[in-house]
Amino acid sequence: MITLDLNSVLNSQYRENRGYKKLLSWHFLLRSLIPISWPLKKANRKLATILTTLKETHAYLIEMTPELKGTDLHTEIRSAEKLLEYLYEQQGVLEDHMSQSRFRALQPSLDITSEMIHVLHSISRVLRKNTLKQPLTKRSEEAILAVNRSKKTMNKLYGR
Amino acid sequence: MAVNQRDVYILPHPFGNNHGEPHPHIVLSVLEANEYENTFVAVMITSSAVTKDDLSFPINDRMFEKPLAKKDCHVRMHLVTMAFKEDIDRPKINTMKIAAFKELMEDIGDLIFDYDFQSK
Numbered sequence: 001m002i003t004l005d006l007n008s009v010l011n012s013q014y015r016e017n018r019g020y021k022k023l024l025s026w027h028f029l030l031r032s033l034i035p036i037s038w039p040l041k042k043a044n045r046k047l048a049t050i051l052t053t054l055k056e057t058h059a060y061l062i063e064m065t066p067e068l069k070g071t072d073l074h075t076e077i078r079s080a081e082k083l084l085e086y087l088y089e090q091q092g093v094l095e096d097h098m099s100q101s102r103f104r105a106l107q108p109s110l111d112i113t114s115e116m117i118h119v120l121h122s123i124s125r126v127l128r129k130n131t132l133k134q135p136l137t138k139r140s141e142e143a144i145l146a147v148n149r150s151k152k153t154m155n156k157l158y159g160r
Numbered sequence: 161m162a163v164n165q166r167d168v169y170i171l172p173h174p175f176g177n178n179h180g181e182p183h184p185h186i187v188l189s190v191l192e193a194n195e196y197e198n199t200f201v202a203v204m205i206t207s208s209a210v211t212k213d214d215l216s217f218p219i220n221d222r223m224f225e226k227p228l229a230k231k232d233c234h235v236r237m238h239l240v241t242m243a244f245k246e247d248i249d250r251p252k253i254n255t256m257k258i259a260a261f262k263e264l265m266e267d268i269g270d271l272i273f274d275y276d277f278q279s280k
Contacts, residue, residue, distance in 0.1 A: 081218050092222035114259065121263040125270050128214045140211045141180060146204055146239040149174040153199060153242045 006079040006123070009053050019043065020090045023109055024097065040105060047112040054119040061126045073131035080124040087117050163187055163194045163245055166261045168224070168254035171202070171247055185243075186235065186256055186264070198246070203268070204239040207232055217267050223260035229253070237268045 023043055061068065094110040097103040163169075167187045173180045185202035187194070194200040205219065207230040212218075216234035221227040256264070262279050269277025 077214070084218070085220055088220050088222040117259075118263070121266070125267055128267075129271055131214055133214060140208075140236075142183065142204055142206055142208070142211060142236055142239055145173060145180060145183070146236075146241045149171070149241045149243055149247075152174045153244055153247075156244060157197070157199070 006057070006076065006083050006120075009050060009057070009083070017090075019046065020093065023106060024093070024103075037105075040109070044108050044112060047109060047116070051112055051116050051119065054116055054123065058119055058123050058126070061123060065126070065130060068126070068130040070132050071130070073127045077124065077127045077131060080120055080127060084117065084120050084124065087113060087120065091117060161245060161248070162191060163200050163248070164255075165190045166256040166258070167252050168205070168256065169202070169248050169252055170250060171243055172249055174247075184229075184253060185241070186261075188240065188265070188268075194245070199242055199244055201240060201242055203264075204236045204241065205233050206236055207234075211236065215271060217264050219260070223257055225255045225257065226253075235264060237264075238272050240268070240272070 023040070091110065091113045094106055094113060097106060098110065165187055168184050169187070170182050170184050172182045184205040186205065187200055187202050189201040209232065212232075212234050215236065215238045217237050218232075218234045219228065265277045265279065269275045
């Protein structure tokens with residue numbers, strides 16, 4: 001049995017979005033007044049720590065795979081999804097600023113965020129692969145549609 | 161018309177739109193294969209909360225070049241279908257970004273085929 005609160009991986013500063021907002025505001029407001037390389041380095045160190053924790057979590061889950069199999073991991077899956085959505089949003093905001101040369105100093109923050117997203121996708125994959133599967137009660141309309149589309153295409157191919 | 165990998169098209173219902181709602185699809189196959197016999201392989205997107213399960217790949221606006229038309233969409237990774245280019249009756253609606261597409265392919269490889277689809 002594992003318990004994994006992925007949202008707690010992000011410290012409160014980032015969870016409440018203050019961390020990422022700070023990264024941008026240093027550039028908007030403070031760049032001309034104070035040297036920003038020190039607070040940027042500090043922020044990136046924090047992000048790198050979060051990335052390390054995510055990598056360790058992934059390694060732990062891989063190691064625990066035999067024990068995970070068939071466990072209900074849906075809470076953890078939802079937690080990973082929520083965190084992914086949040087990180088994609090922050091990555092997008094950083095990317096939007098990259099077209100302006102004065103924001104280029106944020107590139108390391110963007111790189112770390114992108115890697116965090118990649119690791120989190122891997123975590124989500126392990127969780128979904130091993131979680132207890134819910135029994136299917138009814139075949140979906142979409143499944144019927146997908147099969148019929150392929151069937152129609154194959155018939156047309158043979159009829160050529 | 162060139163159908164490229166990562167393009168998103170709304171494909172009509174195979175028996176006509178009166179039979180059901182058309183769904184957006186992400187093209188998985190590469191241009192060279194799509195040109196060969198004018199067929200392509202795509203995977204279905206839906207916004208149905210009822211069908212969101214362990215084989216769903218949740219998607220968001222930031223994974224695409226343009227925002228999605230509906231909220232809470234997900235890819236039904238096991239519903240990989242084959243279609244003809246002439247089935248497409250309207251222009252491309254979106255394109256998935258490379259990084260997100262790679263994650264989707266890795267998920268499809270691992271969860272649907274138990275195979276390593278990691279790109280080179």
